[in-house]
Amino acid sequence: MxxxxxxxxxxxxxxxxxxxxxxxxxxxxxxxxxxxxxxxxxxxxxxxxxxxxxxxxxxxxxxxxxxxxxxxxxxxxxxxxxxxxxxxxxxxxxxxxxxxxxxxxxxxxxxxxxxxxxxxxxxxxxxxxxxxxxxxxxxxxxxxxxQTTDLWAKFISKICESKTCGLISPDIGRKSLVHMIANKCGIDMVSFIKIRDLSTGRIVRHQPEDSEQFSKFIMGKEVIFIIDDILATGGTISNISRTIRDYGFNGEIITCFTHCLMLRDAYDRLINAGVNRIICTDTVENPFIHDDVFxxxxxxxxxxxxx
Known part of the structure; x- marks a missing residue:
């Protein structure tokens, strides 16, 4: 051997x-x-x-x-x-x-x-x-x-045993993975899309892929998870969290990241945008490593x- x-x-x-x-x-x-x-x-x-x-x-x-x-x-x-x-x-x-x-x-x-x-x-x-x-x-x-589908599915399923939950993909590129996690957990999911400036190509905002579907999605939810691969400056997720709050959601927003770089004022941006909890794996050193997502x-x- x-x-x-x-x-x-x-x-x-x-x-x-x-x-x-x-x-x-x-x-x-x-x-x-x-x-x-x-x-x-x-x-x-x-x-x-x-x-x-x-x-x-x-x-x-x-x-x-x-x-x-x-x-x-x-x-x-x-x-x-x-x-x-x-x-x-x-x-x-x-x-x-x-x-x-x-x-x-x-x-x-x-x-x-x-x-x-x-x-x-x-x-x-x-x-x-x-x-x-x-x-x-x-x-x-x-x-x-x-892929971290099983890791996040196990973590999310524990929380959603006693609460009504939903998952959000921050963009179309992440949608298939978040969809797999949602299927494993047996809960709903929706996706956001990036809107770019046609002349510069820069992202100017994030919005629900389907606004009507999103309004129905948040109704009755107690916890919403936003799942992404990398937390850098927190710009994307803070924009999405702020939009969730603007739609009238008053429950808990939990953000889940595989790689938490936590650059500059990322923490403050997320908290000020209405995020309640930041959960990270241990792929990089960070203060938000959770015991259940090694x-x-x-x-x-x-x-x-x-x-």
Whole structure:
């Protein structure tokens, strides 16, 4: 049987990685430091088992650029030292939102990063709720995106056992995933759409996909969940929450995010817009990690199909 090893980024403190140790992964010690000029040094303290499978748990945020280069050093060194199989797990994959050329001659950073990590020696890239999985289709089965449908369905179902609930997708791109969660929970869902300025392409507002349906949707609801992949500045969700309140909803608004970057005044924007609770997973370090939405078990489940 292939021995399983866990190489945790020395700066990754978010995911409760103990779940991997409890399931048979042997931790590998890595020495890391920065030189006075800011350059990175990485060295493996333990010998590398050439017949083993190595899971590299990499930090995606903050300090994305440093994280990526440190990950490259770890993965490439593992390959140079003879590791047979390397699975790179980056729960929050940085640069994934630049998934197309919005303007001529732009770098498509999501695709470039995927190519780079595979070329450095990773056999697989495993991530969670990536912004647009289709951009990585060129990698075939080397790219694995874990959807959080089951995670959120379990969390929401507990709350909705005793309350009347509804789910909202913040845009059409997220609609299919929120629809799956709603089906698992057996509750209603609706979607919002983005309205753009036709001359600049900038988003000017968010509105219900169907206003009449939305008015009926909020009637009798006690809790409304807004589910999104990334919380950055909170602009989108605060606009949607404010619209929900404008339609006369007086119940609880709970926002659910896979990746909570919580930039600038995101918290204040959400609370001032009428959000009651912010729930986040542990893919990145944040103050709103909830005990019932840890991603470790879902990563383990995906790893079993790759080893």
């Amino acid at each position: 292939m021995m399983l090893y866990l190489v945790k980024d020395p700066l990754y403190r978010s995911i409760r990685y103990r779940v991997f140790i409890d399931n048979g992964f042997r931790p590998v010690k890595v020495e890391y430091k920065e030189f006075p000029d800011g350059e990175t040094y990485v060295r493996f303290i333990d010998d590398i088992d050439p017949s083993g499978a190595y899971i590299v748990l990499s930090r995606g945020y903050p300090e994305q650029d440093k994280n990526i280069f440190r990950t490259i050093l770890i993965v490439r060194t593992l390959r140079d030292l003879g590791a047979k199989k390397i699975i790179l797990c980056i729960p929050y994959l940085p640069y994934s939102r630049q998934d197309k050329r919005f303007l001529p001659r732009e770098a498509v950073s999501a695709k470039i990063l995927g190519e780079c990590l595979i070329s450095m020696g990773a056999d697989y890239i495993l991530t969670i709720d990536v912004h647009n999985p289709s951009i990585f289709e060129f990698l075939g089965n080397k790219f694995v995106n874990i 991603v470790g078990p879902y990563i383990l489940e995906a790893l079993r199909t790759l080893i």
